[in-house]
Amino acid sequence: MAHTHDHRIADGAELALQAQHALEKAGEQWTPMRANVFAALAAFGRPASAYDVAESISRSEDRRVAANSVYRILDLFVAKNLAQRVETANAYVVNAHPACRHDCIFLVCDGCGETTHIDDDVLTDSVRRAADRAGFTPIRPVIEVTGRCHNCAAN
Structure with a gap:
């Protein structure tokens, strides 16, 4: 969760x-x-x-x-x-919450271009830790998932 x-x-x-x-x-x-x-x-x-x-x-x-x-x-x-x-x-x-700084995840639809922003600090913290273990200091992780939104997938 x-x-x-x-x-x-x-x-x-x-x-x-x-x-x-x-x-x-x-x-x-x-x-x-x-x-x-x-x-x-x-x-x-x-x-x-x-x-x-x-x-x-x-x-x-x-x-x-x-x-x-x-x-x-x-x-x-x-x-x-x-x-x-x-x-x-x-x-x-x-950024719909500019006072809050955290890493974001974007879901980008290849069909219509709709982009949904989701927050999952557990996932982004895990990415940061993996980068640290690899000897890399992340500045701003960018996580983007391309695919099909609900509307495009239904068509």
């Missing part, structure tokens, strides 16, 4: 406020551009690339936003636990 810890999943304005507080607590500024990137990423509801986010902001602000600027912000968000990178999709998702 998976060990879980208490954290509350937020969304909308509450999630943006939690992200802002977490970023400021980390000594960074919550700029209008960072707020726009976070809001755009959160609105996708699926993993989104920097290009997706840049295009979304460009449309909403009727001005061109460069993907390289978005990449820098997304990298900061990952470093400060506001977003997570889904490696197999080369994309990002918002």
